Amino acid sequence: MPGCAGTETPTGEKMATQSEFSAPPGENSSRVGTLIRSRGDQLLVLIALFAIWQACSLWLGTYWVGSPWGTVVRLTTGVLGGELLSHASFTLAEAVIGFLLGGIPAVILPFLLRRLPIVTAILDPFMVGGYGAPKLALAPLFILWFGIGIESKIALVAITVFFIVYFSTLSGIRALDTKLVQMAQIVGADEKDVARHIVFPGAVPYIFTGFRIAMPYAIGGAVVAELISANRGLGYLIQLGAMNFDTTGVFVALLATGIIVFIGNTAVNVFERRLLRWRPPSDAKNQSGT
Amino acid sequence: MSAQALLEVHDLGKRFASRAGRDSSLWVIRDLSFSVADGEFLTIVGPSGSGKTTLLNMIAQIDVASGGEVRFQSEVAPINDPKSLNPGLSCRIGYVTQEDNLLPWRTMLQNVLFPLVVQGRLNDETRARAEMLIRTVGLAGFENHYPHELSGGMRKRASLIRTLVYDPPVILMDEPFGALDAQTRTVLQEDLLRLWNLGRKTIIFVTHDITEAIALGDRTLVLTRAPARVAGEHKIDLPRPRDIRGILTDPKFIEIYQRIREQVQ
Ligand SMILES: Nc1ncnc2c1ncn2[C@@H]1O[C@H](COP(=O)(O)OP(=O)(O)OP(=O)(O)O)[C@@H](O)[C@H]1O
Ligand SMILES: [Mg+2]
Numbered sequence: 001m002p003g004c005a006g007t008e009t010p011t012g013e014k015m016a017t018q019s020e021f022s023a024p025p026g027e028n029s030s031r032v033g034t035l036i037r038s039r040g041d042q043l044l045v046l047i048a049l050f051a052i053w054q055a056c057s058l059w060l061g062t063y064w065v066g067s068p069w070g071t072v073v074r075l076t077t078g079v080l081g082g083e084l085l086s087h088a089s090f091t092l093a094e095a096v097i098g099f100l101l102g103g104i105p106a107v108i109l110p111f112l113l114r115r116l117p118i119v120t121a122i123l124d125p126f127m128v129g130g131y132g133a134p135k136l137a138l139a140p141l142f143i144l145w146f147g148i149g150i151e152s153k154i155a156l157v158a159i160t161v162f163f164i165v166y167f168s169t170l171s172g173i174r175a176l177d178t179k180l181v182q183m184a185q186i187v188g189a190d191e192k193d194v195a196r197h198i199v200f201p202g203a204v205p206y207i208f209t210g211f212r213i214a215m216p217y218a219i220g221g222a223v224v225a226e227l228i229s230a231n232r233g234l235g236y237l238i239q240l241g242a243m244n245f246d247t248t249g250v251f252v253a254l255l256a257t258g259i260i261v262f263i264g265n266t267a268v269n270v271f272e273r274r275l276l277r278w279r280p281p282s283d284a285k286n287q288s289g290t
Numbered sequence: 291m292s293a294q295a296l297l298e299v300h301d302l303g304k305r306f307a308s309r310a311g312r313d314s315s316l317w318v319i320r321d322l323s324f325s326v327a328d329g330e331f332l333t334i335v336g337p338s339g340s341g342k343t344t345l346l347n348m349i350a351q352i353d354v355a356s357g358g359e360v361r362f363q364s365e366v367a368p369i370n371d372p373k374s375l376n377p378g379l380s381c382r383i384g385y386v387t388q389e390d391n392l393l394p395w396r397t398m399l400q401n402v403l404f405p406l407v408v409q410g411r412l413n414d415e416t417r418a419r420a421e422m423l424i425r426t427v428g429l430a431g432f433e434n435h436y437p438h439e440l441s442g443g444m445r446k447r448a449s450l451i452r453t454l455v456y457d458p459p460v461i462l463m464d465e466p467f468g469a470l471d472a473q474t475r476t477v478l479q480e481d482l483l484r485l486w487n488l489g490r491k492t493i494i495f496v497t498h499d500i501t502e503a504i505a506l507g508d509r510t511l512v513l514t515r516a517p518a519r520v521a522g523e524h525k526i527d528l529p530r531p532r533d534i535r536g537i538l539t540d541p542k543f544i545e546i547y548q549r550i551r552e553q554v555q
Pocket of ligand 2: 342343344388464
């Protein structure tokens with residue numbers, strides 16, 4: 001499988017583009033072919049990753065790198081036993097609540113500011129600052145403010161998601177086609193109709209790009225906040241594993257995090273595909289990866 | 291004829307705000323005057339880039355004039371003040387733009403119904419009218435296609451009937467049949483004439499095609515190269531109803547054609 005070695009994750013978007021090039025575009029049958037091919041390629045990458053992992057674990061010893069088999073067994077028993085599942089769902093809950101608390105205002109705010117370009121301009125440097133500020137540095141502060149419970153993790157996730165989604169929504173509103181707005185006004189659309197029928201639908205692809213980028217950060221943010229201080233969640237498991245020199249335990253938690261990110265990404269894709277049926281397929285494919 | 295003129299354009303001028311390094315005093319339209327009577331079918335021909343689209347944009351009030359006057363009924367359009375524009379003059383002026391401007395997230399049928407939706411006039415009767423128009427322009431069967439799934443000519447036809455569907459008393463058309471094959475074009479020209487005959491709308495129709503301008507219009511304006519002004523005005527006194535296919539061999543047609551031909555550089 002030449003050319004696949006650079007692809008790091010089985011969910012990655014590089015895979016899809018690669019098979020796009022190898023399959024003749026346009027025809028219906030080739031779409032299915034592309035799908036099978038890209039799924040097949042992904043499986044190969046997954047196997048390759050496991051092979052490298054296994055090699056590393058043999059080479060360095062399971063003390064440093066937990067073996068894939070051991071990790072998968074621990075993952076399965078952890079899930080079946082319910083313990084891992086409860087930690088994972090705790091992390092997931094933080095990520096989901098934080099995603100909603102940060103994401104919803106981030107979608108609404110640019111729409112409210114649309115008619116207030118001066119306010120938007122005043123806010124801009126602060127928003128850019130907030131976007132660029134390392135969120136990890138905020139984690140200790142949030143723990144100080146909100147305690148070591150779920151609240152501080154939700155706050156960290158929310159703030160991380162907010163800035164990403166805010167800027168992508170804003171760029172969606174800025175990409176507005178004024179010709180479409182003029183057309184709508186001519187046929188009798190008022191300000192509210194324009195917002196609802198032109199500005200919002202036009203921004204939806206951008207909002208989803210924001211969601212897709214923010215989603216792994218939401219889960220990562222929750223895990224990192226737990227790493228610093230928590231008594232539950234996957235981050236806590238990683239911390240616990242590291243403290244007890246249980247590398248396999250760390251790997252189990254990392255693998256579980258990866259699986260959650262994958263599921264989250266699939267969910268965003270499914271949702272997006274339903275909402276964006278109107279897009280030409282090439283656009284849709286570039287947007288949604290797989 | 292200014293006594294019962296519906297629309298009057300007087301000494302109209304337009305220049306676009308300059309960007310750095312460009313001459314700011316470049317007028318696209320200068321001292322352009324003409325008027326349109328109620329129920330008239332006016333056609334406008336002029337070379338590419340002469341400012342035809344710009345002129346229609348100002349009449350439809352999606353762009354402001356830099357000087358002169360555009361008067362519709364008794365209302366004067368704002369000059370140099372984009373904020374007080376009233377696009378479409380409260381649905382009294384429809385505009386079939388040069389580009390189709392269909393909403394990509396709406397199907398063809400939803401696009402055609404869009405004016406009725408925002409005007410709150412969607413009911414069984416208007417819906418039936420939309421369906422009738424879709425059949426007339428040969429788009430039946432494509433109701434649920436999104437714009438990117440339609441051909442350029444189909445999109446053009448969809449945008450045409452999106453304006454016809456809400457029946458505005460005045461319609462501006464910017465080369466609506468430019469992207470169509472000769473056969474479809476003739477069919478649509480005939481349909482347009484029939485519609486115009488029925489409802490006696492006022493139509494301002496921009497085209498590159500002198501034949502089309504004569505076949506459809508009561509009067510044809512010829513514009514000069516930019517800065518655009520009126521190079522000539524031609525009354526088309528061919529009898530109506532006209533036979534679009536047969537008209538080409540009419541000696542009177544040929545005579546008008548040659549007169550216009552000389553003025554269009
Ligand atoms: N927004 C704009 N900014 C600057 N210049 C413009 C703008 N719109 C049009 N122009 C200029 O105005 C002139 C007339 O343009 P317009 O689109 O009205 O021509 P037209 O007669 O419709 O041409 P065509 O027949 O090719 O459609 C052109 O020279 C164009 O460069
Ligand atoms: Mg034009």
